[in-house]
Amino acid sequence: xxxxxxxxxxxxxxxxxxxxxxRRFAWVSLLLTLSLAVAPTKDFFRQSRQYQRQxxxxxxxxxxxxxxxxxxxxxxxxxxxxxxxxxxxxxxCHLGIAEPTLADAxxxxxxxxxxxxxxxxxxxxxxxxxxxxxxxxxxxxxHETTVAWEQPIxxxxxxxxxxxxxxxxxxxxxxxxxxxxxxxxxxxxTGCHKIAGIDRPAMLGPDLTDIGTKVSREWLYKWLKEPRTxxxxxxxxTVDGIDFGEPRMPTFxxxxxxxxxxxxxxxxxxxxxxxxYHFDPRxxxxxxxRQDVADQxxxxxxxxxxxxxxxxxxxxxxxxxxxxGDIGPELTKIGSKVNPDWLAxxxxxxxxxxxxxxxxxYEWSDADLYEVTRYMETKLTDPDLLADVPKLGSPxxxxxxxxxxxxxxxxxxxxxxxxxxxxxxxxGPDLSAIxxxxxxxxxxxPAKVQPTLIAYLKSKISNPLSVNPSGRMPQYHLDQASLDxxxxxxxxxxxxxxxxxxxxxxxxxxxxxxxPAGEFGKLYERYKCYAxxxxxxxxxTLAPDLSYEGSRATRQWLLQFMENPQTLRPxxxxxxxxxxMPERDAAVFADYFETAMQSPAVDATLDRKQFTPTMAAAGxxxxxxxxxxxxxxxxxxxxxxxxxxxxxxGNWLTPGWIExxxxxxxxxxxxxxxxxxxxxxxxxxxxxxxxxxxxxxxxANGAAAAPSARGxx
Amino acid sequence: MQKSLAAPTGTxxxxxxxxxxxxxxxFKEIFSARVRERxxxxxxxxxxxxxxxGTFSIQLITxxxxxxxxxxxxxxxxxxxKDLHFVVSSGVFLRNLHRWxxxxxxxxxxxxxAKVFYRGAYRPPRELNWVVGVCLLLLxxxxxxxxxxxxxxxxxxxxxxxxxxxxxxTPFIGEKLRFILLGGxxxxxxxxxxxxxxxxxxxxxxxxxxxxxxxxRLHKDGGMYVEHEKNVEKR
Numbered sequence: 001x002x003x004x005x006x007x008x009x010x011x012x013x014x015x016x017x018x019x020x021x022x023r024r025f026a027w028v029s030l031l032l033t034l035s036l037a038v039a040p041t042k043d044f045f046r047q048s049r050q051y052q053r054q055x056x057x058x059x060x061x062x063x064x065x066x067x068x069x070x071x072x073x074x075x076x077x078x079x080x081x082x083x084x085x086x087x088x089x090x091x092x093c094h095l096g097i098a099e100p101t102l103a104d105a106x107x108x109x110x111x112x113x114x115x116x117x118x119x120x121x122x123x124x125x126x127x128x129x130x131x132x133x134x135x136x137x138x139x140x141x142x143h144e145t146t147v148a149w150e151q152p153i154x155x156x157x158x159x160x161x162x163x164x165x166x167x168x169x170x171x172x173x174x175x176x177x178x179x180x181x182x183x184x185x186x187x188x189x190t191g192c193h194k195i196a197g198i199d200r201p202a203m204l205g206p207d208l209t210d211i212g213t214k215v216s217r218e219w220l221y222k223w224l225k226e227p228r229t230x231x232x233x234x235x236x237x238t239v240d241g242i243d244f245g246e247p248r249m250p251t252f253x254x255x256x257x258x259x260x261x262x263x264x265x266x267x268x269x270x271x272x273x274x275x276x277y278h279f280d281p282r283x284x285x286x287x288x289x290r291q292d293v294a295d296q297x298x299x300x301x302x303x304x305x306x307x308x309x310x311x312x313x314x315x316x317x318x319x320x321x322x323x324x325g326d327i328g329p330e331l332t333k334i335g336s337k338v339n340p341d342w343l344a345x346x347x348x349x350x351x352x353x354x355x356x357x358x359x360x361x362y363e364w365s366d367a368d369l370y371e372v373t374r375y376m377e378t379k380l381t382d383p384d385l386l387a388d389v390p391k392l393g394s395p396x397x398x399x400x401x402x403x404x405x406x407x408x409x410x411x412x413x414x415x416x417x418x419x420x421x422x423x424x425x426x427x428g429p430d431l432s433a434i435x436x437x438x439x440x441x442x443x444x445x446p447a448k449v450q451p452t453l454i455a456y457l458k459s460k461i462s463n464p465l466s467v468n469p470s471g472r473m474p475q476y477h478l479d480q481a482s483l484d485x486x487x488x489x490x491x492x493x494x495x496x497x498x499x500x501x502x503x504x505x506x507x508x509x510x511x512x513x514x515x516p517a518g519e520f521g522k523l524y525e526r527y528k529c530y531a532x533x534x535x536x537x538x539x540x541t542l543a544p545d546l547s548y549e550g551s552r553a554t555r556q557w558l559l560q561f562m563e564n565p566q567t568l569r570p571x572x573x574x575x576x577x578x579x580x581m582p583e584r585d586a587a588v589f590a591d592y593f594e595t596a597m598q599s600p601a602v603d604a605t606l607d608r609k610q611f612t613p614t615m616a617a618a619g620x621x622x623x624x625x626x627x628x629x630x631x632x633x634x635x636x637x638x639x640x641x642x643x644x645x646x647x648x649x650g651n652w653l654t655p656g657w658i659e660x661x662x663x664x665x666x667x668x669x670x671x672x673x674x675x676x677x678x679x680x681x682x683x684x685x686x687x688x689x690x691x692x693x694x695x696x697x698x699x700a701n702g703a704a705a706a707p708s709a710r711g712x713x
Numbered sequence: 714m715q716k717s718l719a720a721p722t723g724t725x726x727x728x729x730x731x732x733x734x735x736x737x738x739x740f741k742e743i744f745s746a747r748v749r750e751r752x753x754x755x756x757x758x759x760x761x762x763x764x765x766x767g768t769f770s771i772q773l774i775t776x777x778x779x780x781x782x783x784x785x786x787x788x789x790x791x792x793x794x795k796d797l798h799f800v801v802s803s804g805v806f807l808r809n810l811h812r813w814x815x816x817x818x819x820x821x822x823x824x825x826x827a828k829v830f831y832r833g834a835y836r837p838p839r840e841l842n843w844v845v846g847v848c849l850l851l852l853x854x855x856x857x858x859x860x861x862x863x864x865x866x867x868x869x870x871x872x873x874x875x876x877x878x879x880x881x882x883t884p885f886i887g888e889k890l891r892f893i894l895l896g897g898x899x900x901x902x903x904x905x906x907x908x909x910x911x912x913x914x915x916x917x918x919x920x921x922x923x924x925x926x927x928x929x930r931l932h933k934d935g936g937m938y939v940e941h942e943k944n945v946e947k948r
Contacts, residue, residue, distance in 0.1 A: 039806030076800050087792065089799065135795040148866065 048076070048137045051093040055111050064101050071099070076137065079125045083501025088125040088134035090142065097121060118173065129162040130154055145452075150438035154491070157484065158454060161435060164492025166502075168197045168509040172671065180489025183482055188248060191415035192428035192473075196493055197509055200425065203356035205249065205415035210353065212270030214342045218389045220263040224254055228477070229333055229385060230313045230320060247329065250474035253465075256390075258406055264395030265403025269418055277344040280366045287370055297375025300368055305565075305577040306331075308532070308542070309359075312380070325542070325574050327531055328359060335381035344373050360528040363580040411472055428473065433495030443467065457487045514538035520592035523585050532576075535597075542574060548599035548668060552657045555590050557648075562586040568644040568652075570634075599660070601667050606656040611689035619690025622683055635694060643674065650695040658688045752937045757832070761825035768818035769920065772856075775811040776913065783863065785909035787902050790865040815857055822853045834938035842930040845923055852920050859912040862905060873900050873908070 018024045052074050059068040077091040096102035096111040098121065103113040114121055119129075127134040132153040136142035145152045154162060160174040170178055181198065188204040189195060211220070222229075227249040254262065287293050301307075311324030313332040322330060338346075345352070347369060350359035395403075407413055407421065414427040434457070442456050445467040449455040459466045462483055464473035478486065497503040514535045516524060524530070530539035533546045553561075563586050565576035598604065623629045632642035639645075649658070660667070662684045665674040679687070726732045751757070782801055783793045797804035826846060829835055835843035862873040877900065881891035896903030931937070 039803045042806075043803050085788075133795075135792065135799055137799040141799070 046137065047139060048092045051110065052095065055095045058108065058111055059096075062101065068096075068099060068101070078135075079122060081123075081125055081501065083499065083504075084125070084128065085499040085501065086125040086128060086134060088127055089137050090126040090130075090132075090134065092137050093139070094126075129159060131162070145439060150440060151436070152452065155454065158488050158491055161488045161491030164489065165435070165494050166505045167507045169507050170509075176485050176488050177492060179482070180485035180487070180492075183478075183486050184489050186248065187250070187476060188415050189431075192411055192426075194426055194430040194432055196432045196495075199511070203354075203417075204423070207354055207356070207417045208266060208269055209417065209419040210270055210272050211418075212267045213272070213274045214338055214353075215267075216339075216386075217263045217267035217392050217395065218386045219337055220266050221259050221389045221392060222386055223249070224252065224259050224262055226251055229382070230322070230330070250476045252410060252474045254410070258410075260392065261399045261402040262406050262410075262412075263392065263403070264399035265401075265407060268395055268400055271419055274339070274341045274345050276341040277348065277369075279370055283366045283370060287367060287374075293371055294375045294378045297371035297373070298379060300372050301375055303578060304362070304372075304580075305575045308574040308577055327540070327542070331376070331380055333380060333382040333385050335377045335379065336383070336385040340373065340377050343376060344369060347373065358528050358531040360531070360577065360579060361526045362577075363582060365580070368580070411474075431490065432493055434493050435491040436494040445469065454487060454491070457490055458483055461486055510537060512537040516592075516596075519588050520596075523588055527579055527581070527585075543576065545669060546593070546597060548597055548602065548657075550593040550595065550597040551599040551602035551604065551654065551660075552668075553593070553652055554654055555594055557652045558590040558593060559583075559586050562589055570641065570645065599657075599668060601664075602654070602656040602660045604654070604656050606654075606659060608655055608692055611655065611685070611692055613689075613693075615686045615689035616693045617690075619686035619688070622687055623690055627677065627687075646691060646694055648694065648696040649691040650693055653691065655688055655692060658691050659684055662687055748936060749939070752939050757939055758937055759824075759828060761821055761828055765818060765821040765825055766924065768814045768821060769924070771814040772811065772818065773917065775807055775814070776917070778807055779811060780913060785863070785906050787865060787905060790863060790905060794864045794866070815860060819853055819857055822850050826850060829938075832938065832940065839930070839934045839938065842927060842934060845927045845930060849920065849923050849927060852916055852923065856912060856916040856920065859908040859916065862900070862908045863912065865905060870900055873904065877904075 016023075017027050052072075055072065056069075059065050059072065062068060072095060075092075076089060077095075079086065079088040079091065081087075091097055094110045096107060097114045099113050101113075102111060103115070105112075107113075125134065126132075130153055131151050133142050133146075133149045133151070136149070140146065141149065143153045160177040163171055163174040164177045164181070167174070170181075172178070184190070184195060185198050185201075190198050190200045191204045215223075227247040228251070287296075290296070307324035309325045309327035310329065310331045311322040311326060313320050313330070314323050322332075324330075334343075342353075346359075347362065348364060349361055350357045351361065404421075407416075407418070408424070411424075411427045413421050413424045415423070417423050435453075437453055439451055439453065442453065444451065444456060444459075446469065447456075447459045447466040449459045449466075456467065460468075460473075461476065462478065464471050464475065497506060514530065514537070515521065529535070529546070532540045532543035534541065535545075536547050549558075562579075562581050563583065565578060567575045629646075630639040632640040634641065634645040635647045657668075661674075662677070662679055664676055665672050666676060726735060779797070782797055782804070784790060794808075797808050801807070829843070829846065858876060861876075862869045877891050877895055880894060881887040883890055892898065894904070894907065895901075896907045
């Protein structure tokens with residue numbers, strides 16, 4: 001086509017379309033009309049209408065099409081909760097959300113019914129749990145991060161975070177959230193960060209005022225460099241993760257000179273020197289001659305059930321694992337760590353060195369103490385522990401001063417106290433609203449991750465340097481499940497409630513304290529009962545709740561048990577330690593339990609005499625035949641190991657407790673796995689009578705069994 | 714010009730029909746009694762004044778419709794934006810039309826002023842109309858600025874924060890001015906309400922009034938300015 005033709009064509013077009021004012025006007029009007037028609041057209045073909053048409057087709061193929069069609073309303077749907085400030089239009093497209101017949105997987109999304117949850121969607125809306133943009137009626141706007149909305153849908157894997165925005169208390173239905181919160185507390189995240197719902201405990205890390213009397217400078221150097229010491233032949237850390245073995249101390253990235261300065265500063269913290277304990281010379285003389293004194297100590301260590309709180313590394317078939325509890329630190333290499341004088345003083349009275357320690361104060365005979373300390377000093381050692389520590393020598397003044405500065409700068413003072421330095425709070429950023437942080441507020445730094453809050457949190461926790469190479473946060477070592485749990489717990493921190501209605505929904509964390517006064521109170525603190533047991537909602541979860549112990553156990557049994565704890569559940573590894581409690585202390589406990597720890601649901605006046613042998617015989621039939629209790633409980637050597645052994649139930653339990661327990665076990669111990677059976681009154685009477693007849697001859701049985709039965713976890 | 718029904722000048726009009734007729738004539742007289750074809754051509758004015766008036770009338774119509782959906786309160790203001798976006802039929806169109814036409818109006822006002830300036834059309838006898846026009850420019854900018862806060866999103870919040878801080882740097886009375894504008898010391902619910910009232914009542918009324926004066930003066934000053942008056946006379 002030559003240029004002349006082109007010009008001719010253009011001229012023709014101009015003449016035909018814009019030749020005179022009338023044509024011009026006509027064409028401009030037509031163009032304007034068309035452009036104005038765009039808006040209503042877009043309106044007509046909006047996404048929600050397409051979904052509603054699609055839904056109509058889907059329900060036509062269902063057997064209950066008629067009913068479904070009857071309930072389907074076209075147009076914009078919304079759940080409006082003015083109190084909560086919630087306006088959700090999700091149901092505009094998610095039309096089958098409340099249709100129970102659309103629950104199966106054959107129903108395409110977004111029409112499937114919501115799986116059953118404890119909350120009613122009509123009452124709560126959708127975004128309160130799922131996040132995203134409620135008012136939106138377009139998929140991208142509702143679900144994803146857009147320019148005008150930075151809070152995307154929360155992936156289902158982390159949905160428990162939403163439970164945590166209102167339920168500040170523990171929530172058994174949200175295990176991932178609970179685990180994450182426990183980890184936040186366990187790793188002392190509150191040392192540096194403000195985290196709503198987790199209080200700063202009285203003691204985060206140990207008080208270091210006298211750390212110089214406990215460990216050497218070389219050990220401090222090693223510990224500060226890498227607190228994890230359980231390694232295989234190649235030097236790789238084998239015991240990792242948080243369930244067991246991970247020290248609560250994270251790994252700080254310290255240079256060699258920083259390590260020298262800090263170890264110098266800490267090794268000179270020794271204001272209160274240890275007074276060496278003078279063992280009875282006759283006992284030392286007689287024991288030190290024996291070859292097996294350490295073995296004796298080991299036996300004693302096991303008998304006293306130190307392993308309930310402390311773990312030891314055991315290598316079996318080339319695989320190292322830790323055996324024991326995680327309330328106290330792992331002790332595999334304790335002999336290479338602490339000063340022997342300090343160890344003896346500590347075992348005799350832990351609170352003298354560390355007032356906030358959870359370690360109970362045992363009653364020691366000189367022989368026991370000598371044997372156990374010898375065991376720990378000679379067997380629980382590692383000669384190579386300090387092999388890679390350079391020659392440090394005695395600390396110089398410059399080093400000590402630099403160390404003190406580092407102690408503050410590196411955040412040590414956030415968790416640890418030393419004399420002259422009070423703990424510093426808010427060393428790290430406030431995390432109270434981290435879960436609602438917008439993406440534009442996050443600094444991803446050099447991290448190559450997706451631009452989402454979840455990816456940011458995971459990257460930051462698993463390697464703090466990934467998002468901020470000059471950050472001060474230390475390195476933690478978490479496995480994938482724990483990382484997800486911590487992320488979930490952090491996502492639940494969305495700041496203070498935005499509306500009055502939300503405020504009303506908050507289920508506050510219960511923080512009951514139970515520190516009774518008097519004689520019992522002193523012993524309670526001495527033996528640290530609450531480290532494992534719960535009392536009126538306060539205390540640990542390792543051991544049974546003792547809030548109603550006075551209603552449950554007979555006085556005689558309590559006295560015997562505390563002097564010589566024998567397990568009721570032979571399969572457990574973690575058992576009550578043997579405190580070598582004097583009779584007087586046991587009596588104080590028994591008195592207190594009998595008076596104060598009573599359940600109103602238990603009839604304490606019930607007398608053993610009113611249960612006859614005939615009833616007991618009927619009860620035996622019910623136990624063995626009708627209800628087959630032996631599936632879970634042992635009597636003697638026969639039966640299951642799910643519930644406690646009932647061989648000594650007659651001596652152990654009170655008639656009132658048995659009777660109330662059979663009526664409703666969950667009323668006495670919430671969440672117990674004992675099934676609630678529909679016993680008749682006669683059956684309860686018969687079973688109670690039978691259980692009361694079950695008596696073992698004496699405490700000797702259990703005592704003999706306890707030390708030998710060692711399980712592994 | 715037809716003046717048969719019009720009452721003699723200077724006498725009070727009592728007959729409503731006469732009054733209407735007078736009105737009609739007044740409207741006709743937006744243009745001068747004698748209008749030359751060249752004055753109406755595209756070359757001299759590029760129709761900038763008329764286009765500005767056109768965008769302003771779009772603003773009035775769409776603005777009135779938007780007022781049906783908007784509450785000047787926190788956080789409802791933002792929720793209303795969402796409603797306009799997601800629920801109101803053609804709500805996005807309505808809002809965007811208002812917004813783009815506002816941008817166009819600011820641009821056209823500037824262009825109109827530049828055209829008048831570079832052609833020297835501000836010279837006597839049109840000097841008063843130039844002053845009125847400058848006032849209209851300021852009112853247009855103010856209307857645009859007050860409308861910016863109303864969506865109550867991050868952009869508008871910070872835009873207003875910055876803008877009001879600029880106002881507070883006026884010598885001597887800066888802080889007072891800012892306080893009067895915001896109804897307080899920070900951009901909050903009071904500021905939103907004040908900006909709303911300014912945007913939908915005070916400024917539009919002022920613009921309408923000044924536009925009326927502008928057109929009246931246009932008529933009185935001999936219509937659109939055309940260069941080379943002698944040449945025009947010859948035709």
